[in-house]
Amino acid sequence: MSEPVRLRQLEALNALSTSGSVTKAAEQLGVSQPAVSRLLSDLSRDFGFPLYQRRDGRIHLTQEANFLLPEIRRVLDSMAYITEAGRNLTQRKAGHLRIACLPGFATSHLPRVVSGFLENRPGVTLTIEPDRPERILEWIIGQQYDCGITDGFDEHPAIESQSVELRTVCVFPTGHRLAAKSTIGPEDLQNESIIHPRRDSDFSRALNDIFVSQGVTMQSVIEIRQFTGACELVRQGTGVAVVSELDATSYLDRGLDFRPFEPAVPHRLSILRPIHRQTSLLTLEFISAFAESLKPYHH
Known part of the structure; x- marks a missing residue:
């Protein structure tokens, strides 16, 4: 094979297999008929064998092309999944959040915030790990969790914090x-x-x-x-x-x-995140939602 196979070439062959004609394949892909013919011709050259034959005015895929179709469709399905997953991540509708918090928060205020946060994000999953402040600090320094909710925090060079004083x-x-x-x-x-x-x-x-x-x-x-x-x-x-x-x-x-x-x-509460790792948009959005939930109790 002289050149790596391009995704658009695989899409052209798949469209040809489902439509039965180059013209309909072009309509399906939203391109011109010559463009589809060129994609198929290049793919046939790269593979080193013909992809289809014309008999009785109809297109018939070759045995080799039919052999490859299941794998081609798996690739196209995977690409569609990746595209959708990327779109969901951009819209903060998918992903996984790891939250370390004080034990009291795991059973009181945090569940209400998490419930509201997940309402319009069906693809988001969470890990919530309650522990004492010292352990939360260790986890955030070690970048084991995306954010931490604790108290009594001063400063640390590996941590970025946002603190609020509560009545x-x-x-x-x-x-x-x-x-x-x-x-x-x-x-x-x-x-x-x-x-x-x-x-x-x-x-x-x-x-x-x-x-x-x-x-x-x-x-x-x-x-x-x-x-x-x-x-x-x-x-x-x-x-x-x-x-x-x-x-x-x-x-x-x-x-x-x-x-x-x-x-x-006042009681000082701090929201922590690792400073040496890029924070995901999903994490930033959760931190914003959690900080917003505290506003009615600000000192």
């Missing part, structure tokens, strides 16, 4: 005495058992500083990493907690109530 509220069981308050401060929690994040977290340190500045001792009963876990404990009557309004909202119809906490102690 925080004091959550308590429905019918609690704190429901009579319009806002809640440290002095209102003087005799309450308090459930709070780990003491080494930025949020927990900021919260404790406010209690100290107002001369109130925080009556710690449980230290827990995630706000959703704190909300569950409050729901069981174990104590009260200061958490992000984002997490508290999902518990409004589940036995909890909340009020704004003052002085404000």
Whole structure:
């Protein structure tokens, strides 16, 4: 074979096989009859054998051409699939997203965002992996995930981040005495058992500083990493907690109530992605959708 076979030549032979004439093959391909004749002639020369014969005014494919047709059609089907897949990727309707997140997000806010994101993207699939902030950081640095949702992130040369500050509220069981308050401060929690994040977290340190500045001792009963876990404990009557309004909202119809906490102690959330790998359009669109979903809770 002197020259590599061109896709258009294969399309011409396939069109000839289904239409039975060069004229109809040309119409099928949207080109002129001489153009199809030239494509077939070149393909016949490249293969080194004739592709068809004329008998009784009709076109008959040769035995060799008929032998090749199944493979040719597989190639054309594959090219059509690749073309459609590329179009879907361009329109962000296909692809796979790998998202690492805090455990609380995997069961609270993130499912709602993902559901809306996938609604018009039937070809998109996702992997959602919850873990602690340290592990999420490792995964994003190692480019194992497309984006990460975490807190307590400062900076890293291998990571690009987008951070937002979210309002925080004091959550308590429905019918609690704190429901009579319009806002809640440290002095209102003087005799309450308090459930709070780990003491080494930025949020927990900021919260404790406010209690100290107002001369109130925080009556710690449980230290827990995630706000959703704190909300569950409050729901069981174990104590009260200061958490992000984002997490508290999902518990409004589940036995909890909340009020704004003052002085404000915003919770900083960060969306991370690897800086040394080109971010896909699908990932950028998801990050945008997730950031948009946080706007109602901005501090």
